[in-house]
Amino acid sequence: MKIIIIGAGEVGFSIAETLCKENKSVVLIDNDAERLRQIEEQLDAQLICGSGSSPETLLQAGISQAGMVIAVSDQDEVNLVACFVAQHYSPGSVKIARLRNPEFLDHPDVFRGLRFDLFINPEREAAEKLxxxxxxxxxxxxxxxxxxxxxxxxxxxxxxxxxxxxxxxxxxxxxxxxxxxxxxxxxxxxxxxxxxxxxxxxxxxxxxxxxxxxxxxxxxxxGKKGRPVERVMIYGGDSTGWYLARELEKQKDVEIKFIEEDEARCAWLAERLNRVTVLHGEGMDSDLLLEENIAKMDVFVAVSKDPENNVLAALLAKSLGARYSMILSNRPDYAALVPSLGIDAAVSPHLAAVSRILRFLRHGRVAAVESIRQGRAEGIEFVAQESSPCAGKTLKDLDFPEGALMIAVVRGEQVIIPTGQTTIMAEDRVVVFCDRRAVAKVEKLFSPKSALL
Known part of the structure; x- marks a missing residue:
């Protein structure tokens, strides 16, 4: 199956890299020639310099033969037009569009009747994970x-x-x-x-x-102590912070404070959030944090656009007494350093988006996919089918690949921790943790036989 990806930024590149390592046929389109030169040596993919919304460019990429079109450029309009063009030339293909403007996602009726399979918003995905x-x-x-x-x-x-x-x-x-x-x-x-x-x-x-x-x-x-979260402070009023605060204020027992540097954005947030105290200031202002009782905060979350500021603000909040600190960062080097720095968690919008998209790229009946630790591994939930090679076999009789581990079998309401004697039945939901290099082999065990022909 040919997969066309529009946008060679971090999201598009991560998806392309994953698919290329699984020997999928990938075409990557971007209008930045320098960016394509930078990644040319890293991908076994066809690279095309051009506009992802151009019918000529998409025809050059082989849109008529594409089984999937993933439009993840940083421009919503380009992504939408690319999917419209794909609908004309390849109506049976799966179409995924990245949309960053929250108005599109807040008004889904606008797209009713159009054959889009998934709209993805990295910032909202990151907020849900946080x-x-x-x-x-x-x-x-x-x-x-x-x-x-x-x-x-x-x-x-x-x-x-x-x-x-x-x-x-x-x-x-x-x-x-x-x-x-x-x-x-x-x-x-x-x-x-x-x-x-x-x-x-x-x-x-x-x-x-x-x-x-x-x-x-x-x-x-x-060795961790369990205690309910009652107070949360958010730094950074862009999309992720807005989505997060909007969901948190639905929890009536959580007190929320929100720090934002831009005064106009503060006013916008204050008008739309009912139970949130919005503060104009900087997340690295120790006087402000102390004034707002940072030592009583259960969680400090830094979600500004600047990853360096997020790290510094989280470290400062933790040093001033916040129980836990979390950051938003698309930089894998920062995420890898989080444990040693004393920051408790890091979430990447790009990886959150990749995880959401991956479920559409898998053979068989895949219920969930999560990209883990900068994309080096995946947690995958398969639904076993009667015609899958694994159905009716015990785990010890399966040729389960190296680098993969079956961690749970859910049968109805029953959760089974598998052993070698566990038999996989049709309609079981099977959770597998695997190194990315083992994904293709695991897929084959759960794919219906017709998909393997």
């Missing part, structure tokens, strides 16, 4: 699967954590009778798909598969 983390700020990463029946929770292990120095098969001794399945360990730049004999080290970021009712046990296991 909202989940605010509800459980002890975790660095928190990803729901199977409609929230299973969570993949990532924790930065401090030296005082009771499980540091332990082998995974000994976890049951920490919280008697409870030992969640360890899905992955990140140790510096190394990704480890763990086995029972692996030892946990201070500084590791460990991911566990957790049922919602067991989250408090998991916090005890990793």
């Amino acid at each position: 909202l989940k983390l605010i509800q459980m700020p002890q975790a660095m990463d928190l990803i729901p699967f199977a409609e929230g029946k299973v969570w993949l929770a990532g924790f930065h292990l401090q030296p005082a954590s009771p499980i540091v120095g332990m082998k995974l098969f000994g976890l049951r001794d920490v919280v008697p009778g409870y030992a969640p399945l360890a899905a992955a360990i990140y140790r510096g730049k190394e990704l480890i798909i763990p086995r029972g004999a692996d030892t946990l080290h201070a500084g590791d970021v460990a991911y566990f598969a957790v049922a919602p009712d067991d989250m408090q046990k998991t916090l005890r296991l990793v």
Whole structure:
């Protein structure tokens, strides 16, 4: 299947990079010749310099044979026109458009009758991810699967954590009778798909598969204290901050303060938010933070457009007494440094958008996909089908690829932590954590036989 991507920015490049590594046929269009030269050596893809909304450019890219068109340039109008052109020349293709203007997403009726498969807004996706983390700020990463029946929770292990120095098969001794399945360990730049004999080290970021009712046990296991979030301070009034504050104020038991540097934007936010205290100032102003009782804040979230300011503001807030701090950043080098800096979580709008889009790129019945840790791994929720190669087989009889781990099987309301004797049944929702290099092999196990022909 030919996939045409319009826009070679961070979102478009990340999607193209993922698909190229899975040997998909990719065409990448951008009107910035210098940008295309920069990435030419990194992608095994056809690169075309031109306007993504031009019918001539799209015909040159082979739009008539495309099975999917992903328009993710930084211009909403270009993305919309590209999908309109695709509808004419390739009506059966999947069409995905990135829309940054919230007015488009707030008025979906405008597009009723048009055959778009997905509208994606990176800033809104990032806000939704931050909202989940605010509800459980002890975790660095928190990803729901199977409609929230299973969570993949990532924790930065401090030296005082009771499980540091332990082998995974000994976890049951920490919280008697409870030992969640360890899905992955990140140790510096190394990704480890763990086995029972692996030892946990201070500084590791460990991911566990957790049922919602067991989250408090998991916090005890990793040495974190559970306490409800009652006060949140947001720095940065652009789209992500606006989306986040709008959702947070629906929670009646949460007090919210909002710092924004632009006075006109402050007035705009104050007019539209009912339960939020909007403050004109800078997130790095220690006097302002102290005046607004930063030491009583449960969570400080820095979501301005400037990643450096976000890091500095989060570090300052943490040093002045905020329990947890989180940042918005599209820079992978910053995200990798977060644990060592003392910042509790980092969310990338670009990766949040990539995760949302990936589910449309997978074979078989994929219910959810999440790109994890700068895109180096994925958590994927498959729905097994009767004609899938895995259906009716036990896990020990499957040729499960190296670099992948099945972490949960959801059958109706039952959540099963799989063992070698677990049989995969049709309609099971199966959650898999895998290194990106193993994705294609895992897909084959869950794809219907017709898709493999």
